[in-house]
Amino acid sequence: MLKTEGLRFKYDGGETELAFPDLRMQKGEELLLLGASGTGKTTMLHLVAGMRTPSRGMVELAGSAFSTLPTAERDQTRGRHMGIVFQTAHFVRSLTVGENLALARSLAGCSPDEAAIKTVLGELGLAHKWNAPVDALSVGEQQRVSIARAVVHGPGLILADEPTSALDDANTDAVLSLLRKQAERTGAALLIVTHDQRLKDRMSQHVALNPIA
Amino acid sequence: MKAARLARRNVLHRPLETGLSVLLLAFGVGIISLMLLMQRSLTEDLDRNIKDIDLVLGAKGSPLQLILANVYHVDVPTGNIPLADAKKVMRHPYIEEAIPLAYGDNYELFRIVGTEASYPAHYDAEVAQGRMFEAPFEVVLGEEVAAATGLGLGDTFYSAHGLTDGTDVHRDKAYTVVGTFKRTGAVIDQLILTPIASVWGVHEDIEDADQEITAVLLKKKNPLAILTLPNLLRDTPMQVALPAIEMNRLTQQFGIGLQTLRAVALLIMGLSFISVFIALYASLRDRRYELALLRTMGAPPRRLFALVLLEGLWMTAAGICAGLLLSRLGVVALGQVLADRFHYDVTQLAPVSGEFVLVGAALLVGVLAAAIPARSALRIDISNTLGQGR
Numbered sequence: 001m002l003k004t005e006g007l008r009f010k011y012d013g014g015e016t017e018l019a020f021p022d023l024r025m026q027k028g029e030e031l032l033l034l035g036a037s038g039t040g041k042t043t044m045l046h047l048v049a050g051m052r053t054p055s056r057g058m059v060e061l062a063g064s065a066f067s068t069l070p071t072a073e074r075d076q077t078r079g080r081h082m083g084i085v086f087q088t089a090h091f092v093r094s095l096t097v098g099e100n101l102a103l104a105r106s107l108a109g110c111s112p113d114e115a116a117i118k119t120v121l122g123e124l125g126l127a128h129k130w131n132a133p134v135d136a137l138s139v140g141e142q143q144r145v146s147i148a149r150a151v152v153h154g155p156g157l158i159l160a161d162e163p164t165s166a167l168d169d170a171n172t173d174a175v176l177s178l179l180r181k182q183a184e185r186t187g188a189a190l191l192i193v194t195h196d197q198r199l200k201d202r203m204s205q206h207v208a209l210n211p212i213a
Numbered sequence: 214m215k216a217a218r219l220a221r222r223n224v225l226h227r228p229l230e231t232g233l234s235v236l237l238l239a240f241g242v243g244i245i246s247l248m249l250l251m252q253r254s255l256t257e258d259l260d261r262n263i264k265d266i267d268l269v270l271g272a273k274g275s276p277l278q279l280i281l282a283n284v285y286h287v288d289v290p291t292g293n294i295p296l297a298d299a300k301k302v303m304r305h306p307y308i309e310e311a312i313p314l315a316y317g318d319n320y321e322l323f324r325i326v327g328t329e330a331s332y333p334a335h336y337d338a339e340v341a342q343g344r345m346f347e348a349p350f351e352v353v354l355g356e357e358v359a360a361a362t363g364l365g366l367g368d369t370f371y372s373a374h375g376l377t378d379g380t381d382v383h384r385d386k387a388y389t390v391v392g393t394f395k396r397t398g399a400v401i402d403q404l405i406l407t408p409i410a411s412v413w414g415v416h417e418d419i420e421d422a423d424q425e426i427t428a429v430l431l432k433k434k435n436p437l438a439i440l441t442l443p444n445l446l447r448d449t450p451m452q453v454a455l456p457a458i459e460m461n462r463l464t465q466q467f468g469i470g471l472q473t474l475r476a477v478a479l480l481i482m483g484l485s486f487i488s489v490f491i492a493l494y495a496s497l498r499d500r501r502y503e504l505a506l507l508r509t510m511g512a513p514p515r516r517l518f519a520l521v522l523l524e525g526l527w528m529t530a531a532g533i534c535a536g537l538l539l540s541r542l543g544v545v546a547l548g549q550v551l552a553d554r555f556h557y558d559v560t561q562l563a564p565v566s567g568e569f570v571l572v573g574a575a576l577l578v579g580v581l582a583a584a585i586p587a588r589s590a591l592r593i594d595i596s597n598t599l600g601q602g603r
Contacts, residue, residue, distance in 0.1 A: 051509065051596040072513035079511015086599060090502040092219070094226035103219070107511035149510075 001027045001156050001189045006057035007047055009040070017055060020044045021207055023191075027156055030183065030190040032199055035209030041193040042087075044209065045161050048191065049084055050074040062156060079107045083150030083188070085160040085179070089142035091134040097121070097145055098130040101152045108153035120148045123185075124178060143175065151182040158183050160192045164199060176202055216516065220523035223496070224531075230492035231528055234485055238532025241482030242575055243539035248471060248478070249567040250544050254559035259285075259460055262400045264336065268442065268453045270294070270302050270311075271428035276454035277463060283314055283428035284456050286324055286400050287555045289376060290316075293425040294451050302445070302453075307438035308431055310335075315412040315426040318372035321379060323358045325372050325388070325405045327412035327426075335430070336399040342366055343392030349410040353392040355402040357558075364390050372415060383415050403557070482575065486582040489528050493521060493586040504590050505598035517590040525583020526576070533575050537568070 007020040018040050025031055035041045046052040048059055050066055059067035061081055069077060083104075091100050101117045121127050124144045129137065137145060143163070150158055160179055164172040176199065183190040192199065193209075200206055224231050262284055271279045274291030281288035296313070303311035312335060315327035326332075330345055333353070343366045346353050354364060364370060368390045374381040388407065396402055409426065431453070433439065442453045497504065504517050512520075541562050548560035 046596045049509065051599075072515065075508050075513045076511050078509060084509055090506045090599070092223075092503050092506070093500070094222040095219070099222075104510050107507070109511075 001025050001029075001062060002048065002191070003060040004048060004057065005060075007044070007054050007059070008056035009043055009047060009052065010055045018043065020047070020057075021209065023048070023207070025157070025189040025191065027187050027189055028184070030180065030203060030205060031192070032203040032206035033191065033193040033209055034195070034197070034200060034206050035193075036195055039195075039209045041195065041209055042161055045159055045191075045193045049082060049159055050078050076109075080109055080153075081156050083153065083155040083158045085143075085146050085150045085158070085163050087162040087165070089139075089146040091142075091145070091149075093133075093135055095134070096130070097126065097132050097134060097137070100134060100145070101149055104149045105153045108155070110153045117152055120152050120182070121145075123181070124148050140171070144178065147175075147178055147182060151186055151188070154186045154188075156188055158188045158190045160190070162194050162196070163192060165194060165196050169198065172196070172198055173202070216520050217523055217527075220520055221527050223500075223520075224524050224527045227492070227496055230496065231531075234488040234492050234528050235532045235535060237481060237485030237488050238529065238575070238579075239535035239539055241478050241480075241485050242533050242536025242571060243543065244474065244478035244481070245571055246537055246540035246565075246568055247543040247547075248475060249565045249571070250540055250561065251547065251559065252471075253565045254544075254561050257561075258557060258559065259464075261398055263456045263460065264399070265432050266335075266430045266456055267433040268431040268438065268455060269428055270299060270431055270442075270446075270451060270453050273450055273452045276452065277459045279428065279452070279454045280456045280459040283430065284400070285555075286326075286404065287557075290427045292450075293427055296424040296426050298449060298451060299426055299429050302431070302442065302451070303429055305438070305442070305445075307433055307435040307441060309434035310432040312430040313409060313426045314428045314430065315409045317376070317412065317427070318374055318383070318415060319376050319379065320358075320370050320372050320388070320405060321362050322377070323355075323362065323403060323405055324376060325352070325407060325412070327407055327409035329409070332430075333394060333401055333406060336397050336401045338394045338397045338399075338401045340392045341395040343390070346391055346407055349408050349414050350386060350388050351391040352388045352405050352407045352411075353394060354390060355394055355404045355406070356396040357402040358405055359393045366390055366392070386415050482578075485532060486578050489525055489579060490582040490585060492528070493525055493583055494589075496524075497521065497586050497589055501593065501598050504593050505595040508593065508595045509599070514591045514593070517593070518587045521587035521590050522580055522583050525579055525587070529576055529579025529582075532579075533572055537572075 002023060002025040004023045008017050010017040033041060033044065047054050054067055058065060061077065066077060092103060095103060098117060102112045105112055118127060118130065121130060124147060126141065126144055126148065129141065163179065164175050167175060179190060266284060269279055269283050271283060271290065272292030272294050278288050279291050282290040312332045313328060316324050318325045369387040371382050371384050371387055373379040374383065394401060413424065439455065446452055507517060544562060545560055548558065551557045551559050
């Protein structure tokens with residue numbers, strides 16, 4: 001599903017070029033990308049997601065070159081094949097919870113299947129929030145809706161950026177469980193980047209991130 | 214979800230900013246549209262009533278007053294002229310048609326005009342009920358008079374002296390309704406027509422009356438009439454005025470005020486477009502995460518550009534619709550005032566061709582005002598915007 005090779009990245013005006021480990025993930029696999037603050041975890045996630053363009057190396061998604069696609073095509077490919085859970089939840093504030101999820105399906109080229117959306121919300125304990133404005137959600141609910149939005153269109157790859165760093169142990173387990181369950185349900189690969197060492201014991205595959213300057 | 218629906222939801226999510234932009238645009242569009250509608254109504258009314266009247270003969274005084282009083286019946290006449298003197302002009306070889314008018318009384322503020330059958334014929338007025346007047350004190354009612362007064366065939370009434378109040382009633386001579394006209398859209402609709410002898414007979418015996426009339430509407434046979442007649446009347450108490458020239462002079466005087474009003478309306482419209490620009494620009498600054506998020510969800514930059522343009526288009530379209538509605542409400546309100554005061558109906562609500570240009574121009578400028586903030590959506594850096602890039 002995902003393959004990265006020789007990824008390098010240099011910030012605009014920066015002198016050092018960061019080098020990242022090669023990744024290979026099949027559908028249904030999970031991988032933890034672990035690194036301390038400032039090691040470029042989010043940068044790597046954004047490179048994988050095509051939100052940044054690598055200075056060298058490549059990202060391959062579902063067997064096709066991804067990082068070299070033109071911007072618009074990269075955006076559309078990302079929308080179809082990936083679901084991203086950001087560290088901070090962001091939504092389209094003029095829409096309800098249900099409409100935000102329907103929008104994610106629409107942008108991914110899926111039909112606005114209300115039943116599918118309600119199933120996902122139900123599994124995350126949010127069925128009653130279908131018509132709620134996103135501004136009215138608690139922080140915990142926002143995080144769960146973020147997860148719902150990342151999986152509602154059945155992507156092949158789910159990316160999660162620091163999904164547990166602000167949570168206690170119980171909630172960390174709960175969020176991890178939700179992500180795994182949704183990845184299992186859709187058969188997606190799950191890539192989590194975090195500095196949260198607690199996840200190291202909870203996930204079998206992990207890669208330490210120590211970019212070589 | 215369709216982009217248009219998302220744009221509409223985004224616009225409605227900011228009711229204050231949207232409301233201000235829409236309100237400003239509505240006022241700008243509304244004022245210009247109102248001016249176009251009123252201009253259309255007044256021009257059509259003026260043209261319809263002038264209808265082939267080249268000259269108006271009457272007592273010396275303001276030529277404009279002579280026209281307003283005798284063609285449009287919205288002013289008091291300049292005085293009376295002897296019928297015998299008027300006939301000299303009416304029979305002039307340069308004159309093709311002459312329609313005498315004599316009036317000075319009213320019924321419920323509708324003017325009772327003594328004339329000949331050629332007057333309604335000039336306006337193609339057809340009798341709807343009854344027949345044309347034949348004998349003194351028989352009247353035929355204009356369509357608006359019949360509707361407003363409720364008078365019908367066979368009804369009788371007394372006239373009141375003067376044109377502006379109904380207190381001094383001539384109780385010795387009653388008029389009888391013998392007919393009503395179909396609607397013409399011209400001044401006839403608001404007049405009560407009777408033979409000229411009735412007007413003379415109200416004040417004294419018809420046989421003894423000084424045979425005076427108020428004015429004569431003239432159609433020229435020869436263009437030289439316009440040059441010849443004023444000279445002919447130089448040493449008489451009479452004058453001829455040219456409706457086309459007097460009304461042109463009047464509309465030019467109106468024109469200065471209209472131009473000022475139009476400039477104010479354009480200024481308001483300009484402000485409204487700045488308001489649309491600021492509303493979108495500020496909104497995009499607040500919503501940069503949303504836009505970056507949409508990109509991560511699969512919306513390419515051009516789609517975000519289109520989304521912001523659509524938001525501008527929604528605001529502009531709402532302002533235009535509200536403006537057109539406001540102008541119609543204005544026409545109805547002004548129409549009521551003019552109808553009460555002058556019995557003129559200017560309540561035409563159908564679109565004027567100039568409004569299509571107005572709507573097209575407003576939409577174009579609205580889209581342009583949205584295009585500048587929309588361009589920033591094209592350039593958004595999703596990694597940096599989502600904030601955790603470094």
